[in-house]
Amino acid sequence: MSKQNLKNILFYLSFFPKKIILKLIRLYQKTLSFDHGLPKKFFPYGYCRFNPTCSEYGYQAIEKYGIIKGGLMALWRIIRCNPWNKGGNDPVK
Secondary structure, three states: OOHHHHHHHHHHHHHHHHHHHHHHHHHHHHHOOOOOOHHHHHOOOOOOOEEOOHHHHHHHHHHHHOHHHHHHHHHHHHHHOOOOOOOEEOOOO
């Protein structure tokens, strides 16, 4: 097996799980999310304390940094999203 074949295999192994997770986040946003989905009609001014919303932040972080680092960034953001945090503008850097 050549180096190029190995690189291609590693690329696809990391690419598809990332795409699946991103699709799941979009599915959540369209269905269950208070800020993006069906319940939005009950929360017209939004529910998340942060901008972008936590699910959008997670999507952007995973898209930019991958499943591991982006997932940890999203988890840390979700932990910080609580009534004792002021919230505000917090883009993915």
